[in-house]
Amino acid sequence: MNCVKCGHPNDRDARFCESCGANLQTETGTHPNPVLSKEEAAAAASTTAGQTGSSQAYIEKTKTVSKQYFSYFLTALKxxxxxxxxxxxxxxxxxxxxxxxxxxxxxxxxxxxxxxxxxxxxxxxxxxxxxxxxxxxxxxxxxxxxxxxxxxxxxxxxxxxxxxxxxxxxxxxxxxxxxxxxxxxxxxxxxxxxxxxxxxxxxxxxxxxxxxxxxxxxxxxxxxxxxxxxxxxxxxxxxxxxxxxxxxxxxxxxxxxxxxxxxxxxxxx
Known part of the structure; x- marks a missing residue:
């Protein structure tokens, strides 16, 4: 079976993924076959990484705007x-x-x-x-x-x-x-x-x-x-x-x- 987290192929009776160590029994539940294929798991991981990157970029942009405004405020005050x-x-x-x-x-x-x-x-x-x-x-x-x-x-x-x-x-x-x-x-x-x-x-x-x-x-x-x-x-x-x-x-x-x-x-x- 393929790991639903990383997509790595494992033996059907394996309990843990050989690549990432995820619990295959917990992740797949009562289904003997994986819910996601390797390609789908990779796409899901890519989407999650993209969302995380977008959040971090937004936070960094907010910090930059705050620093710029603080500098602008001090200059105008002086x-x-x-x-x-x-x-x-x-x-x-x-x-x-x-x-x-x-x-x-x-x-x-x-x-x-x-x-x-x-x-x-x-x-x-x-x-x-x-x-x-x-x-x-x-x-x-x-x-x-x-x-x-x-x-x-x-x-x-x-x-x-x-x-x-x-x-x-x-x-x-x-x-x-x-x-x-x-x-x-x-x-x-x-x-x-x-x-x-x-x-x-x-x-x-x-x-x-x-x-x-x-x-x-x-x-x-x-x-x-x-x-x-x-x-x-x-x-x-x-x-x-x-x-x-x-x-x-x-x-x-x-x-x-x-x-x-x-x-x-x-x-x-």
């Missing part, structure tokens, strides 16, 4: 203006990662701050329920939509300045400038985990740094192009458009805040 000037569409994946990280930090620190603030009420007649979905997931999607619209507005302002930059270029540069505000948010999140309200200071620093991102991007592209709308008016129009977006989306944000307050209301009104 010299944000210079790093952004050298950033193109080839870095748009890093930009997306930074944007998601930035958007995730605010609801996460809010969640942990609320958990810490109401931890003393987890026993007794007042036991507030802090929903992760309402405090983190929903605001995350809202913030991602807002940031996507902000990038689109910045792209429109850049095109008004007669720049040849594409949308992915603007997205990548936006993500690079967002590294510094995201760093402040990470620090604020860590502080919120230990229950200290000083995280608000770093939150405000992050928001202040974010306010410089829009003019820096528009001005950086304007320096590389001639003609078109002046950078001052491009920045002004961008802020007007962003203010309109905030007014439109504020209803959804207010509903989310009301839902959070309802969850923490011990009296139900």
């Amino acid at each position: 010299n944000p203006v210079q790093a952004a000037a050298n950033t193109g569409k080839e870095n748009f994946i890093n930009g997306i990662i930074t944007i998601v990280l930035f958007a995730l930090m605010i609801p996460l620190m809010s969640y942990f701050a609320l958990k810490s603030a109401f931890s003393s009420y987890n026993s007794g007649w007042f036991s507030p329920d802090i929903s992760f979905g309402a405090v983190v997931i929903k605001p995350l999607f809202i913030l991602l939509i807002i940031l996507a619209l902000v990038v689109l507005i910045i792209f429109g302002a850049v095109k008004l300045g007669k720049s040849s930059a594409g949308f992915l270029d603007v997205l990548a540069r936006f993500g690079t400038f967002l590294v510094v505000p995201a760093s402040f948010f990470v620090i604020a999140l860590i502080i919120s985990l230990i229950g200290s309200y000083s995280f608000v200071f770093f939150l405000l620093l992050g928001l202040t740094a974010f306010s410089f991102v829009i003019p820096l991007i528009i001005y950086s592209y304007k320096k590389q192009s001639n003609g078109g709308l002046d950078a001052f008016y491009s920045i002004l129009l961008s802020y007007i458009a962003i203010a309109i977006v905030f007014m439109i989306i504020s209803d959804a944000a207010l509903e989310n805040i009301e839902e959070m307050l309802d969850m923490m209301n011990p009296f139900g009104f």
Whole structure:
């Protein structure tokens, strides 16, 4: 009989494979003949090896991407203006990662701050329920939509300045400038985990740094192009458009805040 693992031919009454040592009785069960031929066993072994190789390749690729992003993050943190000037569409994946990280930090620190603030009420007649979905997931999607619209507005302002930059270029540069505000948010999140309200200071620093991102991007592209709308008016129009977006989306944000307050209301009104 042929071994179902390696395909090596063995005597019919053999109990173990002469090649790989597999238990032939266990592998073949009650069937006297092998289930797989030598060629089929070799093909199965090749498929298993291919799957293992694919998994290892995926793991190695993930490690490589992580190392590249960490290097990108440190470079942008050290010299944000210079790093952004050298950033193109080839870095748009890093930009997306930074944007998601930035958007995730605010609801996460809010969640942990609320958990810490109401931890003393987890026993007794007042036991507030802090929903992760309402405090983190929903605001995350809202913030991602807002940031996507902000990038689109910045792209429109850049095109008004007669720049040849594409949308992915603007997205990548936006993500690079967002590294510094995201760093402040990470620090604020860590502080919120230990229950200290000083995280608000770093939150405000992050928001202040974010306010410089829009003019820096528009001005950086304007320096590389001639003609078109002046950078001052491009920045002004961008802020007007962003203010309109905030007014439109504020209803959804207010509903989310009301839902959070309802969850923490011990009296139900």
